[in-house]
Amino acid sequence: MPSYFFPCLALAPGDLPQVVETAKAVLRRREWEMTTFDFATLGASHKLQFSWHLLDVFLNACHLEIEIRDAQDFADAQERVRILQVMLYLQWVSPFIMPFGMTHTLRDYSGLNYRDSATMRAKLPPELQSGFVSGDGKIEGWLHEPTFQSITVGAARTVSAQAFSSAVDAAERWAALEATHQPLKAARLALQTAPAIPDLSSSLLHIWQGIEALFPNVSTEVSFRLGLLVSQLCGPVRSDRLKTYEEAKRSYGRRSRAAHGSSGKLDHRDWVDAWDLLILCLSACLARSALPTEDILTRELLG
Numbered sequence: 001m002p003s004y005f006f007p008c009l010a011l012a013p014g015d016l017p018q019v020v021e022t023a024k025a026v027l028r029r030r031e032w033e034m035t036t037f038d039f040a041t042l043g044a045s046h047k048l049q050f051s052w053h054l055l056d057v058f059l060n061a062c063h064l065e066i067e068i069r070d071a072q073d074f075a076d077a078q079e080r081v082r083i084l085q086v087m088l089y090l091q092w093v094s095p096f097i098m099p100f101g102m103t104h105t106l107r108d109y110s111g112l113n114y115r116d117s118a119t120m121r122a123k124l125p126p127e128l129q130s131g132f133v134s135g136d137g138k139i140e141g142w143l144h145e146p147t148f149q150s151i152t153v154g155a156a157r158t159v160s161a162q163a164f165s166s167a168v169d170a171a172e173r174w175a176a177l178e179a180t181h182q183p184l185k186a187a188r189l190a191l192q193t194a195p196a197i198p199d200l201s202s203s204l205l206h207i208w209q210g211i212e213a214l215f216p217n218v219s220t221e222v223s224f225r226l227g228l229l230v231s232q233l234c235g236p237v238r239s240d241r242l243k244t245y246e247e248a249k250r251s252y253g254r255r256s257r258a259a260h261g262s263s264g265k266l267d268h269r270d271w272v273d274a275w276d277l278l279i280l281c282l283s284a285c286l287a288r289s290a291l292p293t294e295d296i297l298t299r300e301l302l303g
Helices: 036-045 053-061 074-089 161-180 183-196 200-213 222-233 241-259 268-288 294-302
Strands: 004-009 019-021 025-029 062-068 100-102 140-143
Touching: 004 053, 004 074, 019 161, 025 074, 025 161, 036 053, 053 062, 053 100, 062 074, 074 100, 074 161, 074 183, 161 183, 161 268, 183 200, 183 268, 200 222, 200 241, 200 268, 222 241, 222 268, 222 294, 241 268
Parallel strands: none
Antiparallel strands: 004 062, 004 100, 019 025, 025 062, 100 140
């Protein structure tokens, strides 16, 4: 089965090796720049499902690429890379963007325009003179997350080889877990999509939608009960339950102010607090290999 490739924005390679390879996915540093002529060749001779001009815009900020191996089709690769993205967030990697997906790696269309020409090929660096040419087949591409905007966390915005390998392993376990606990998908999608909502209040509400999806039966004394349940759920990944309880109650208060349009502007730290709380919740479900019900968590708490 084929591989699909997702260039990443808003992530820096740091001290990452050139390639971090696993059986299911690969993380690569970008090696070569491309020219407008390379992108125009893709638009004229290949099968892009979007304007080639977008490649010229987005790839200026691209330093890394994720390969999803052995995917059934592009839709399957999209779902798998979305889960992997969230598992990277659970490794405390800052939010990042994957604007499109391709059937070929960045290396295959770096220098493509000159490589297609026998007379121009020699002008390329020696490392690019051999490789994929348009006569070898068609490069296909689809939009995935066509945005430049993302709320980020921290200053480094790097990913380590260990974080990537751990995220790949976690992604397989998460997919199986999500198949048997449907609320986990809503929570995972909230974590994945919240950074793309530019308004902090709306984005924070979206994060809390993910947290509340884990506790669908809580409808009264919401702040108090959610604080207790979140603190108990997160016990396997954070032993200080009182700290988690206080953070959950405080963040829920901000969520309520945002939902009801109360005065008082939220800042980035308020957003990060909610973001971290959802990460803890999903990490705890992964550690437990289950999504416990409210009743089970209450019995644990009283047990």
